Amino acid sequence: EPEVTQTPSHQVTQMGQEVILRCVPISNHLYFYWYRQILGQKVEFLVSFYNNEISEKSEIFDDQFSVERPDGSNFTLKIRSTKLEDSAMYFCASIPKGTGRGAFFGQGTRLTVV
């Protein structure tokens, strides 16, 4: 069964460093998302991406964040200058044509900023 793949599974970075979280969505899916879950808290929407552009973003998704789909298969989330409060689990998700079918989630990347 096709699945969403995220790399790395765990990343530790120094405060102020840039990080890129990578995702390979399911190949025929059209909508792509990043979600964040701070430890012990709920899963929060960050950004949605459709037709090669951001379709919606949350207030969390400020200028420090960016997303790209550089080559038609990968979907990346970049944090330019990480802060301690960026430490969280980041989930990538993709959806096929029908948005109501629900998201297929990757296994997550645990980001630790020290």
Place this chain on the structure above:
Amino acid sequence: AQKVTQAQTEISVVEKEDVTLDCVYETRDTTYYLFWYKQPPSGELVFLIRRNSFDEQNEISGRYSWNFQKSTSSFNFTITASQVVDSAVYFCALIRGDTGKLIFGQGTTLQVKP
């Protein structure tokens, strides 16, 4: 505005007990979708069920059952004869019909003791 509320933060039961996890949602949309996800200690999000707003039939899958009531805006989840492996955080979530963006509740941590 859309919102999902899971009032139960933590539930602890003894194995073989039945347990119900509550979910109440708010939306002005007529077309929406409701979901339950399981998050085991390993951290990934595991899809359990999807229900659209036009289908109020209850569903049973093995030991799992779901009760969707539009009149009370609730989508409750019952585990019958709970097992230790059911220990996890369970999230209820809502999708608007057109965006695919998931809005999660705060999650309910279920602990099943042997």
